[in-house]
Amino acid sequence: MAHKEFRPFDELVTYEVALSVLFDCIKPIDRFEIVSIDKAVDRVLFEDACAKIDMPPFTRSAMDGYALISADTIGVSPENPKKFKVIGRLNAGEAATDILVSNNTCVEVATGAELPSGADAVVRIEDTSQINDEEVLIFVQVKPMTNVSLRGYDKHRGDLLFSSGEVLNAGKIGVLAASGYDKVKVYERPKVAILPTGDEIIEPGRELTRGSIYDSNSYILLALVAKAGCQPIRFPPVKDSFQALCSLINKVSTEDYDIIVMTAGGSVGKRDFAADVLSKLGELKFRGMRTRPGMPTLFAMVNGKPVVSMPGHPVSCYVVANVLLFPVLRRLSGVLKYEPICKRGILKKDVESPKDFHAFIAVSLHGKEVTPVFRYSDMISTIGVANGYVEVPIGIEKIEAGLEVEVKLFEF
Amino acid sequence: MAHKEFRPFDELVTYEVALSVLFDCIKPIDRFEIVSIDKAVDRVLFEDACAKIDMPPFTRSAMDGYALISADTIGVSPENPKKFKVIGRLNAGEAATDILVSNNTCVEVATGAELPSGADAVVRIEDTSQINDEEVLIFVQVKPMTNVSLRGYDKHRGDLLFSSGEVLNAGKIGVLAASGYDKVKVYERPKVAILPTGDEIIEPGRELTRGSIYDSNSYILLALVAKAGCQPIRFPPVKDSFQALCSLINKVSTEDYDIIVMTAGGSVGKRDFAADVLSKLGELKFRGMRTRPGMPTLFAMVNGKPVVSMPGHPVSCYVVANVLLFPVLRRLSGVLKYEPICKRGILKKDVESPKDFHAFIAVSLHGKEVTPVFRYSDMISTIGVANGYVEVPIGIEKIEAGLEVEVKLFEF
Numbered sequence: 046m047a048h049k050e051f052r053p054f055d056e057l058v059t060y061e062v063a064l065s066v067l068f069d070c071i072k073p074i075d076r077f078e079i080v081s082i083d084k085a086v087d088r089v090l091f092e093d094a095c096a097k098i099d100m101p102p103f104t105r106s107a108m109d110g111y112a113l114i115s116a117d118t119i120g121v122s123p124e125n126p127k128k129f130k131v132i133g134r135l136n137a138g139e140a141a142t143d144i145l146v147s148n149n150t151c152v153e154v155a156t157g158a159e160l161p162s163g164a165d166a167v168v169r170i171e172d173t174s175q176i177n178d179e180e181v182l183i184f185v186q187v188k189p190m191t192n193v194s195l196r197g198y199d200k201h202r203g204d205l206l207f208s209s210g211e212v213l214n215a216g217k218i219g220v221l222a223a224s225g226y227d228k229v230k231v232y233e234r235p236k237v238a239i240l241p242t243g244d245e246i247i248e249p250g251r252e253l254t255r256g257s258i259y260d261s262n263s264y265i266l267l268a269l270v271a272k273a274g275c276q277p278i279r280f281p282p283v284k285d286s287f288q289a290l291c292s293l294i295n296k297v298s299t300e301d302y303d304i305i306v307m308t309a310g311g312s313v314g315k316r317d318f319a320a321d322v323l324s325k326l327g328e329l330k331f332r333g334m335r336t337r338p339g340m341p342t343l344f345a346m347v348n349g350k351p352v353v354s355m356p357g358h359p360v361s362c363y364v365v366a367n368v369l370l371f372p373v374l375r376r377l378s379g380v381l382k383y384e385p386i387c388k389r390g391i392l393k394k395d396v397e398s399p400k401d402f403h404a405f406i407a408v409s410l411h412g413k414e415v416t417p418v419f420r421y422s423d424m425i426s427t428i429g430v431a432n433g434y435v436e437v438p439i440g441i442e443k444i445e446a447g448l449e450v451e452v453k454l455f456e457f
Numbered sequence: 458m459a460h461k462e463f464r465p466f467d468e469l470v471t472y473e474v475a476l477s478v479l480f481d482c483i484k485p486i487d488r489f490e491i492v493s494i495d496k497a498v499d500r501v502l503f504e505d506a507c508a509k510i511d512m513p514p515f516t517r518s519a520m521d522g523y524a525l526i527s528a529d530t531i532g533v534s535p536e537n538p539k540k541f542k543v544i545g546r547l548n549a550g551e552a553a554t555d556i557l558v559s560n561n562t563c564v565e566v567a568t569g570a571e572l573p574s575g576a577d578a579v580v581r582i583e584d585t586s587q588i589n590d591e592e593v594l595i596f597v598q599v600k601p602m603t604n605v606s607l608r609g610y611d612k613h614r615g616d617l618l619f620s621s622g623e624v625l626n627a628g629k630i631g632v633l634a635a636s637g638y639d640k641v642k643v644y645e646r647p648k649v650a651i652l653p654t655g656d657e658i659i660e661p662g663r664e665l666t667r668g669s670i671y672d673s674n675s676y677i678l679l680a681l682v683a684k685a686g687c688q689p690i691r692f693p694p695v696k697d698s699f700q701a702l703c704s705l706i707n708k709v710s711t712e713d714y715d716i717i718v719m720t721a722g723g724s725v726g727k728r729d730f731a732a733d734v735l736s737k738l739g740e741l742k743f744r745g746m747r748t749r750p751g752m753p754t755l756f757a758m759v760n761g762k763p764v765v766s767m768p769g770h771p772v773s774c775y776v777v778a779n780v781l782l783f784p785v786l787r788r789l790s791g792v793l794k795y796e797p798i799c800k801r802g803i804l805k806k807d808v809e810s811p812k813d814f815h816a817f818i819a820v821s822l823h824g825k826e827v828t829p830v831f832r833y834s835d836m837i838s839t840i841g842v843a844n845g846y847v848e849v850p851i852g853i854e855k856i857e858a859g860l861e862v863e864v865k866l867f868e869f
Contacts, residue, residue, distance in 0.1 A: 138657030215680035216840035227662025245550030250639025268627035428628035
């Protein structure tokens with residue numbers, strides 16, 4: 046019953062095997078660049094970052110108040126206040142030189158001001174009353190180190206702040222700036238060649254000819270590659286031609302791209318040439334995944350470069366780009382540990398999946414409600430509505446409505 | 458007991474009131490730009506986007522197989538196959554002109570190929586066997602519309618795809634491209650003036666002088682403003698001087714920024730001039746929030762422009778930037794409905810909060826474990842470790858370890 050030009054998948058790999066094959070072949074790139082700290086958000090640290098100074102860099106007051114010797118406040122209370130001589134004032138940013146706190150004297154200090162010599166505690170301004178410019182009443186007893194931040198108590202110079210492979214968010218950038226970093230060594234953004242393929246695709250903005258559709262896969266990939274911290278470079282669409290694909294992929298794989306992504310051509314039809322092209326040019330590592338969607342996903346190494354051929358249906362392309370390509374691109378970018386954002390919710394409708402396939406069910410998650418939105422793989426509007434997916438592993442045929450399920454968010 | 462230069466907050470607003478005052482004063486900007494669809498990721502739609510064409514644009518085959526008249530397959534099965542005459546072949550991208558399927562004939566079709574006239578169903582190639590170039594055996598009975606995608610069954614031309622205020626992710630961009638959009642009208646990115654203030658701050662990369670610290674707040678804000686989809690513009694640091702602040706804010710508020718953010722100066726110390734400056738120049742809408750951290754947060758309107766003064770402690774600045782500024786910036790950017798990403802987990806340690814304050818407890822969430830990492834507001838390393846926060850509303854003093862809590866992720 047074999048069909049002469051139908052070339053079925055012989056051996057589908059599981060999702061786990063596909064990921065592990067990709068991770069065996071794809072390592073973080075080894076190029077870095079130095080970026081200014083004000084441009085470093087979302088970049089990946091290329092090497093460990095250690096504190097350049099003690100943090101805080103000097104012992105300082107954590108409050109507006111009066112720096113004094115804590116032992117002088119023993120027995121002091123609102124009912125039994127004590128008068129202190131004010132011998133000076135220190136603002137934030139001023140050096141506490143030529144000033145020494147001795148018994149029953151104090152120095153007025155602003156939050157962040159250096160703690161003057163002799164003092165070991167600060168009484169908050171709220172717990173004092175000024176008598177005149179030279180005297181203040183103190184109403185509370187304080188212990189040593191009250192309202193004082195010791196030099197280096199947060200981090201000492203040389204302490205590890207962040208490891209290579211960590212992603213710099215606003216919080217981490219704040220820590221680096223506080224430690225004196227004005228620039229930082231980060232991974233370059235990997236270059237991703239996106240090759241739209243297919244006789245039927247037309248560039249958006251141009252007139253549709255009969256039987257043609259607008260290219261959407263390469264625009265999905267452009268956006269997702271950028272979100273994964275890489276630089277996408279989109280090529281002009283290529284027709285389904287063995288020769289044209291061979292020469293294009295051969296050429297692109299010898300240029301300075303870190304990974305090549307084809308938008309279609311991995312299926313079983315007469316004009317699906319990806320498998321033939323990739324086998325001819327390099328080593329086909331897997332052809333077909335035991336997943337729904339995602340079966341016609343291929344991976345090969347050509348001229349030392351990874352080449353992924355995505356499923357041609359836009360919904361399938363989008364799902365596989367999230368579940369397979371995104372983790373790979375994060376790894377390529379140097380990210381030490383990529384994990385999608387997972388949430389939990391209650392499934393509103395039964396979902397079914399073929400027993401021998403690992404399914405990724407597109408869902409719309411709002412609050413705790415998880416609504417499957419996948420209908421047919423060529424209903425592209427699905428991916429404008431779904432914000433995550435539920436996995437149904439091999440061996441499970443159905444998840445019933447009402448059960449709590451884990452949802453992994455798309456695009457994170 | 459009053460202190461002559463201590464100006465305590467008279468009336469702290471609750472977090473909810475602060476947000477609602479900000480939302481009353483701050484509306485989405487009214488400027489748009491046209492961007493190419495390949496640059497549109499993370500941008501906010503300025504106007505509703507409707508389908509430019511029917512999707513799919515023509516009735517097509519959803520599979521590789523044979524297009525035929527479904528009624529001709531009645532009674533057909535693997536045991537009782539039926540021979541069909543193959544009268545043509547249609548690839549994806551080809552127009553199905555000059556071809557008509559009549560009884561007991563069929564046309565070989567590729568996935569995505571136009572359904573030829575006369576046919577009303579497609580038999581998958583897997584359910585057929587080719588006899589020769591002109592004949593094929595069909596092994597299954599199919600119903601009308603099997604493996605057929607009707608023109609416009611996903612969306613009709615003119616149907617609403619996305620509303621003004623929706624954020625364009627990769628999925629939505631794919632839908633727009635498929636519908637023929639090569640460019641799209643999006644909100645401009647609001648311009649955010651960031652004014653670092655403080656006598657004690659030094660630019661990272663320069664030598665620290667005694668008593669000084671490196672500026673980190675403005676770098677935290679730069680990164681977070683960018684993540685919120687706005688354009689941050691950082692000004693050189695300004696000293697704590699009433700006059701200097703007055704003239705700077707007066708000037709900046711008449712330039713083309715959409716919001717002004719000061720990094721400090723809103724507290725109760727002698728050299729905290731933000732409240733005085735903002736009252737003099739415009740209308741102080743609130744001075745101080747009943748939150749921990751975040752008390753010294755101020756908001757004013759000056760020359761018609763919103764001005765927010767952030768708490769000076771970097772940890773407080775970071776938390777308030779997330780809980781207050783981020784939603785405001787999303788609104789300014791045109792986002793219809795901003796919601797942080799919430800997850801649930803089990804609290805590993807008790808957290809306490811003053812009864813009269815709404816607390817935001819920085820936590821590190823890993824898997825289901827929620828570990829509070831907040832120690833002191835001047836331990837800036839906290840914000841390099843925490844990835845979310847737990848809220849403890851006014852009236853609650855303690856949440857005990859072991860309870861399930863909601864964690865809102867920072868920076869989303």
